[in-house]
Amino acid sequence: MKCAVDIESRDVEEMYINIDPIQAGGRLTVDAMKAAISFADGYSVCDNCRSPFRLDYIQKPPIAQFHADLAAWLNMDTARVVPGARRGFQAVASTYVEKGDPVIVTSLAHYTEFVAVEEAGGIPLEVPKDEKNHITPDAAAEKIEAVILEFSKTPPLLFIDHVDYQFGNVHDVAAITKVAHQYDIPVLVNGAYSVGIMPVDGKALGADFVVGSGHKSMAAPAPSGVLATTNEHAERVFRTTQAKGDVTGRTFGIKEVEMMGCTLMGVTVVGMMASFPHVKERVKHWDTEVAHSQAVVDALLSIEGTKVLSDYPRQHTLTRIDTRESFDKVAQQHKxxxxxxxxxxxxxxxxxxxxxxTRVWKFNTFGLTEKQIRHVGESFVEIARENGLNIV
Amino acid sequence: MKCAVDIESRDVEEMYINIDPIQAGGRLTVDAMKAAISFADGYSVCDNCRSPFRLDYIQKPPIAQFHADLAAWLNMDTARVVPGARRGFQAVASTYVEKGDPVIVTSLAHYTEFVAVEEAGGIPLEVPKDEKNHITPDAAAEKIEAVILEFSKTPPLLFIDHVDYQFGNVHDVAAITKVAHQYDIPVLVNGAYSVGIMPVDGKALGADFVVGSGHKSMAAPAPSGVLATTNEHAERVFRTTQAKGDVTGRTFGIKEVEMMGCTLMGVTVVGMMASFPHVKERVKHWDTEVAHSQAVVDALLSIEGTKVLSDYPRQHTLTRIDTRESFDKVAQQHKxxxxxxxxxxxxxxxxxxxxxxTRVWKFNTFGLTEKQIRHVGESFVEIARENGLNIV
Known part of the structure; x- marks a missing residue:
């Protein structure tokens, strides 16, 4: 069935249990789907834009209130919506990083952090991970020291992934920000795999910036995300334009430079808003999500030769699994x-x-029901058994 | 009726004839609405992402083909989708403008051009408009000369709005790019009010960059837009990342720095795609749209005291009208x-x-039917008559 000329309708979420590693947290809620239909037109949220004419001040729909609620929910002082987490990274990097500046990322950093640093003219430098695929505060301190020695300059920014995209491991962000702050380095916490699916307390993490992804983890249409910060940094990263027309004398009010003026319009922001009450609720059930993830991992581990490369027991729903000694053996013989x-x-x-x-791959069980979890685990085991693998 | 907790459903486009100046070209087509419903989930277009893992290479849905078609349609060499026209300005400014560089904009430039220049560290300088509210090639030449003299430096970039947001006047872009090119200044044509509603031929305009807005003029959900360029500039503005992990040795393939890697996901890009065949068709009927606009303007001008501040006869559907001597007189008495x-x-x-x-305001008749146009024109006249204004 086509939904437009040349475009096949998408029915993945209706027809299948989807364990795609990046899609799980971005499935819309029913309310977000209704809001998407209602607000799909381009500038749909601008019907009631009034002075001072900035999108995040609009009261109907309640975009202004949503911004305040978002900040409070993340336990940060202020927040803006952005077109994807990467655009949050970009806004911060563009503000804090000068050409040639060394910027600390980690060996598990998402590529968009590298790109944001590169776009700002900085040099991304990685904190090594340890043998357990964790970023430790000691490793961070060592890297910061080495970089200061090499560049004779304190890095203006450190990026740390709350949960990394490679292993779905939860990192000790609070300890790492503590180290960074000893050097007066502000820390951006990449919450693309945490904000919206598990509890995130920005102040407890010591974050100077918390960035989340709407389409990855907040049940929102793409591109959407959030950039939250503290009062200390808000004035700088959310500075308003100082531009003035040299001929006309025009000035541009309270438009924020790094936000490029007005932020997310239409379906994306309203989708985030409509899902928000559900997102706030679902993070409270994170323990259940983790238990579900654990159940599927345990089913996989019951297949002889299978290894889990992520932390075990699981602390997240995104898991990296190694089936080179199980499913990949089957693959070598299978037609x-x-x-x-x-x-x-x-x-x-x-x-x-x-x-x-069939070698090393990732999956994400977020949002599945108890029954679906059981079915997924059993399916892996059945497929293994049918293909002659031992169940231990 | 609510579409989510605290969010009233939007029924403006269903219940009313909407002549909002910024919303007319961004109403979804029926196909875009169907596609929006089908692809509303976050990373919906990524089901079939395969090596080399970049969103604009995805074949199903046919995103790769859409990119090629977009470039061809604009008569440019290559195109990318971006989260709004402003992010296209940002990508180009960030590439071409160094800190302290003078950048030429115009007295009719949209504020997002100023912000893009400011974000890149440049200094925006305006070409004055003439008494008819046009940007002339002579004024552009004069400004360029003055700026070179003042800064001892040729501006790295010139922005020109194909159609300005203040008057909806169509400017002589071809003549202006010719002037700029005599100074080797690349030109970005802001097509936010042209791409998607009227024919745009990038090569005929002499454009180095054509930027369009999906949610303003391409019947697409927000935020969306297009940045198209020539082979001469593509390699620079769409340069791929050179970042490399100093510890891991990781590199990041063909991700483009200014695009922040993958571009528009989900509902926004699929919405643009679904509307695209209709958008290609509708620009062929631009003459009818202009005639419609003219009819409403003429109705307004039949109300004694009313003036049109935009070009007359109209050449666009966005019009700035001055009713200080008509409707505003009524306002002074009206309860x-x-x-x-x-x-x-x-x-x-x-x-x-x-x-x-009731003083100076704008409206946009784009997309209305013959019958709606008549109704709008007659309504203005009737309201005037009922309130004691003369019809001439």
């Missing part, structure tokens, strides 16, 4: 080769594992 | 004061004029 796994999963109504992957 | 006009229009099923405005 469908590595495609047998995604194909067998699909027969059981499960999608989201990259077709062909 | 609803200036609100009588929007209120009387609303009774006739027309919305989009800022409540309270």
């Amino acid at each position: 469908k080769r590595g495609f047998f796994l995604s194909s067998d999963l699909k027969k059981r109504g499960i999608t989201g594992v990259i077709p062909g992957s | 609803k004061r200036g609100f009588f006009l929007s209120s009387d229009l609303k009774k006739r099923g027309i919305t989009g004029v800022i409540p309270g405005s």
